[in-house]
Amino acid sequence: MTDVMPVTDTALVTLWCRASEARRVDAIVDDPMAVRLVDSLDYDFGKFKLSADRQDLALRALAFDNAARDYLSAHPRSTVVALGEGMQTSFWRLDAAGIGHEFRWLTLDLPPIIELRQRLLPESPRMSTCVQSVLDFSWMDQVDDRDGVFITAEGLLPYLEPSDSLDLIRECARRFPGGQMMFDLPPKSQALLAARPRLWTILRGDWPRTPFSLTVRELAELADSVPGVRAVHDLPLPRGRGLLFDKVLPKARGLPIDRPLRRWIGANWPTIATLTLLVFGS
Structure with missing residues (x-):
């Protein structure tokens, strides 16, 4: 068993949720690498007190897989850049x-994350790592963008300050024309709560604050306010x-009930409040 300190809980809880989902007979995501990782870690995952039937994080992973697969189908030799990847195992799911x-x-x-990944995950000549903050934009110099770029920021942007998240989006749009970027955000109410540290601590304990979010309308406005964002x-x-x-959400899409339902879902499962795909102009 491998000790995981000082890897953050935010990286481990998403791993545990995917592995728990993958173990189910009726699993919505096939993730044997996540199962392998959880089984190899010396960590008390029971501390999270999460339901074994919590499927929101597995659905989020599946949404990112679907968008990346669409891009890779059209650009099979492109580069996927996983920002703040944590203990995600997306490469192996997409490779299969x-x-x-x-x-x-x-x-x-x-x-800490890169060191743990290098110890526990198999190597591939198609995989490389960059050990630095996503806000040090020099990482972009390492990206081979000749055949396309798909950037993922799964569970990342909410934890950045709003100005930092927007700067990251702007720079990606500037540097990678023809590429795409996908990210998820919690409800705007959660960002407003994060702006009040004392109240956040009372309600959320020591869980890291999530100060950044945008409404669906504000997200749509990025196409007008950020140069290079085409759609x-x-x-x-x-x-x-x-x-x-399985029933209600798919049928509600595009109907008047869609937005209120998604706001309610976002309040109960913040990780799936909004899923956004940016298309950068060429």
Whole structure:
């Protein structure tokens, strides 16, 4: 068993949720690498007190997979840049998705995460790492963008200050024309709560603050306010399991009930409040 200190809880809780989902007979995501990682770690995952049927983080991972697969199908030799990748195992899920084995992968994260990934995850000549902050934009010099770039920021932007998140989006749009970027954001109410540290501590304990979020309308305005952003797509949540995720949400898409329902879902499952895909102009 491998000790994980000082890897953050935010990286480990998403891993645990995906592995728990992948172990189910009726799993919505196939993630054997996540199962392998959880089984190899000396860590008390029970401290999270999460339901074994919590599917929101697995659905988020599936949404990112779907968007990346669409891009890779059209740009099979492109580079996927996983910003703040944590203990995600997206590369192996996509490599098994029938889109070929020519795409390249760049993981960008801080030293503890990279060190743990290098110890526990298999190597691939198509994978490389960059050990630095996402806000040190020199990482962009390492990206081979000749055949396209797909940037993922799964579970990352909410933890950055608003100005830093927007600067990151602007610089990606400037540097990678023809590429795409996907990210998720919690409800705007959670960012407003994060602006009040004392109240945040009372309600959320020592969980890291999430000061950045945008409404769907504010996200759409990025196409006008950020040079290089050609289109903004508000992505639907993939079909899940149970009445809400398998029946209600897919049928509500585009109807008047859609927004109120998604706001309610965002209040209960903040990780799936909004899923956004930016298309950068060429």
